[in-house]
Amino acid sequence: MTPRYAKLPQGLRARLYLLIAMAWLGTGQVQATTCAGAITLNPASLPITNQALVCGGANDLNSTNVPGALCGTGDIDSYKNGNEALYTLTPTTTGLYNVSVSGQTWSSVQVWAGCPTSGGTCIYGDGNSAASTTITVTLNAGTQYYIWFDTWPTPTSPCPGTFSIGPPPPPPANDNPCGATTLTANASCVYTSSTTVNATATTGVPAPGCASYNGGDVWFKVVVPPSGGLIFDTNTGVITDGGMALYTAPACSGPFTLVTCDDDASANGAMPMITASGLTPGSTVYVRFWEYGNDNPGTFSICAQTYAPPTPPANDNPCNATVAAVNSGTTCVTQTPGTVAGATASG
Structure with a gap:
């Protein structure tokens, strides 16, 4: 006996074919x-x-x-x-x-x-x-x-x-030194929010040399106070591990001289902090910040704080050398006190 099949109405057949096709596409x-x-x-x-x-x-x-x-x-x-x-x-x-x-x-x-x-x-x-x-x-x-x-x-x-x-979104305004965000050096740390999202690598500037720099940096600038000392500190946001370098330059176009670089000296987790002294009062210095390895771009905050370095000791240079006591025999009876706090490099 030959099986017989009911013929579906044309509209129903069309809907059935559509359902089969959709099921196949969904695989x-x-x-x-x-x-x-x-x-x-x-x-x-x-x-x-x-x-x-x-x-x-x-x-x-x-x-x-x-x-x-x-x-x-x-x-x-x-x-x-x-x-x-x-x-x-x-x-x-x-x-x-x-x-x-x-x-x-x-x-x-x-x-x-x-x-x-x-x-x-x-x-x-x-x-x-x-x-x-x-x-x-x-x-x-x-x-x-x-x-x-x-x-x-x-x-x-x-x-x-x-x-x-x-196309990628535009980089942040402080993506390069000539767009650096101005920081005010306060008596205490007042954080400014920032981000490295869409930041690019800066060329023509000496490599920072720490914190796994791999591009994605942003820039800040500040006028050096009369003390010649500054503290830069950072805090976490999306970024929890950052790097920071301090540069001097006569203008935003350079040439730049690297002063120092830091990875994680801040008390805020693995974030950087820089303490600098001996800077030229009234000059502008530049700060470069990036996320460690540039694989987690995002928000962070930064501050600049005035810093008064300790006064150099009286014997800071050879012409003011302290006369040391000379003891007789092999016993150091009379000792000459001294300190290196605030001492500078002798040129």
Whole structure:
């Protein structure tokens, strides 16, 4: 006996097909994540903000066929082992671009010039255990880039999640010395709020030499008081570990001379503090601040405080040397007192 099937009305069939298609789309397996199957982004659509990721159903790009740590940060290649989402973009304008992914923990983003499995060059990559990751890269007009979003093997993929691509927001006003925020040297510490979000690296200034400087610095300036002494202290915000350097310069354009650098002398956690003396009264000095390693940009606060160095001792230089008592024999009966408090360097 041949089975017979009822024929569904056309409208009901259409709705059924739609439901089947939607169920298939919801599996996240609608896009092959080989380079040939990468989703093409139209540069005219930039900036893209919080667009839903489309992930593959298999780990097509992984630490086996694209071995090695993530370039730029050196993060471990396990960040390549989820079921990735892959896009391609050929920008029409050369410049800086922010590429970010959010909505899933242990996610990563990489940008490659050319296909990662066919001789492409990694431009930059970063992985993060948090629920968002952002990188800033320079993209050249006319070059095809592959933008690869992935995860640690757990969770399975960066989906559900969103991504954004576009020019970075402008840096803060005090991103360089000529835009330095003016601080007033008070008798006690009065904090001023600031941020390193979107700050860039300053070029043409001597390296600070401490606190793992990696760009993302902001600047402050203050007029040296008559005492020639200043204390700079910082406090935590989003940033809990910072670095700070003090410079002298005849103008905001330089040339700059590094006075000192500090990592975590402040009583406020792992924040920096600088105490400086012997500065030229009436001159302007410059303070450079950054987040340690530049991997957690955010808010912090800073203050400048007047500082009166101790008066140098009477014997601060050779011409005023104290005559030491000379004892007879081998017993030091008469001792000559002295102190180095407030002493200066003898030139």
